[in-house]
Amino acid sequence: MKQNKTLVFAVSAVALLVLPLILQSFGNAWVRIADMALLYVLLALGLNIVVGYAGLLDLGYVAFFAVGSYMFGLMASPHLTENFAWFASMFPDGLHTPLWLIIPMGAALAGVVGMLLGAPTLKLRGDYLAIVTLGFGEIIRVFMNNLDHPVNITNGPKGIGQIDGISLFGISLSKTLDIGGFSLTSVTLYYYLFLALVTVSVIICHRLEVSRIGRAWMAIREDEIAAKAMGINTRNMKLLAFGMGATFGGVSGSMFAAFQGFISPESFSLMESVMIVAMVVLGGIGNLPGVILGAVLLSALPEVLRYVAGPLQALTDGRLDAAILRQLLIALAMIIVMLLRPRGLWPAPEHGKALTQVK
């Protein structure tokens, strides 16, 4: 059994490492899909901490994604130096923040925002919490849309462009890299960066899940009052859940900004939050492999279908174009999967576990 597990692990690790190389030969668009899927996995893992472990339904999660993106966008693009003279005099070469600074900063900033937003919602539960977090998400988006005057911070609906790509150990990820006649395109390099981040995140999440903190979160999820009676500081634990969840969103957001090179408020709509929640719930709430599965399915599958949608579009006289078909399929998947498997595709084997072990 043990050996079997190691084998599965090794095979999947190799498969994940080789995947972009295979995809690359079909075209960069396919690798891009894999890249976005990994970013979504990162987001879903973060939200899973809040929704899956601590049981706090957060419908505004994309706000943290946005915070991370905008932080990177401002720290690594000509936007600030162009708009503020004093800023330009401080950084005559423009501001180009290195990756090693960006990741902790994105994580910390999003974490702080997460706790700030979490603080007023501590007393709320269930659906009230959902609507308030949804409100926060919308508020942040409206601010991003409108903070181009009186002081131009976010450049409004036009968004921020010319964002630097990431360079790592002197290798720029935005250029094709040649190693001994074998070329790795930019998207493939990003793939490896994102894969590394996802791997680290999965390890963090797993360790959290089995730690004292993780158990405290799950106790709060199952019954907050009982958890309190057991001596858990529910206030701090909930804030921690919001903060920890948000850090993943922040990191993912800054990676997204670097990867796209352009961000605008449009990428951070409520629909995006809803999609992330759907990924977590569809895959199997509170269960890491399930969450990853959900994120990959909901982000990659519709994109793949986009490529086969061409003939269908011709067939239906242009009414069913790829984007519409994608939306249709997401909606149908959400409904059908939930109807057939209400606890998700790959649910956590949590309930009744203690019982079987005692026997």
Added chain:
Amino acid sequence: MEILLQQIINGLVLGSMYALIALGYTMVYGIINLINFAHGEVLMVGALTSWTSIGIMQEGMPGAPGWLILFLSLIIACVVAATLNFVIEKVAYRPLRSAPKLAPLITAIGMSILLQTLAMIIWKPNYKAYPTLLPSEPFNIGGAVISPTQVLILGLTAVSLGLLMWLVNYTKLGRAMRATAENPRVAALMGVKPDMVISATFIIGAVLAAVAGVMWAANYGTAQHTMGFLPGLKAFTAAVFGGIGNLAGAVVGGILLGLIESIGSGYIGKLTGGVLGSHYADIFAFIVLIIMLTLRPSGLLGERVADRA
């Protein structure tokens, strides 16, 4: 002063539409504890159906008075929306009644996207000009103006609310609904059929949403497949604001929200010297909600219920 009066009138009109939508949310929530995310889409389908039927009627019977066409299309919209909501509940929510709480929420979100997409396929994604069927000369009240459509909105809201209150408080169905909301199991033991009550709730909610949708389209003069989203969201906020599950709360919450939004967006530019413009109107609702819920977590008129373990 005239500006204030005008903003109050606009706020009342907007608020009464919110109230109609919020009632649908709050009734469903009161009975099965579900945020019916697809409610805004029912509104949209109602509005677009009426748009189509108005087009057909204007061609089919030229010379018919505008109010008659509007009335007939309103009825058609109500019927279509009611059927739709009935089917949605049967297909997407009923099988999940004993499932984990998040499952029906996800199907509801899925339904919402599905309906939007289908509407986009059926009606195409462009904005449709909603014909003006009522006279457009506004009435003048002390310097402020109110259009006949807006008067109609206020009137229809009042009538709908009156009918709903009568239905809930004085009929057998209403008693069954209140009993089911209180405790579905005990209600079933007393001979109430919860499934039937729930279906009835969805149908009533859909009718109210369709009325609001047609009025919304008539008031703003456009209809489109995404039009249900924002009113739905705001109305839900209104329902929570007033105390979800509480009918009077939904009405009070809706009207207050409408007033806050229209007065707030009318004055914010002046108050902040042009720094914050009226594009911030959309977030007033949420800011008010957040302040409200931190101070009084169960909403304006909501009862403080003990936590169910």
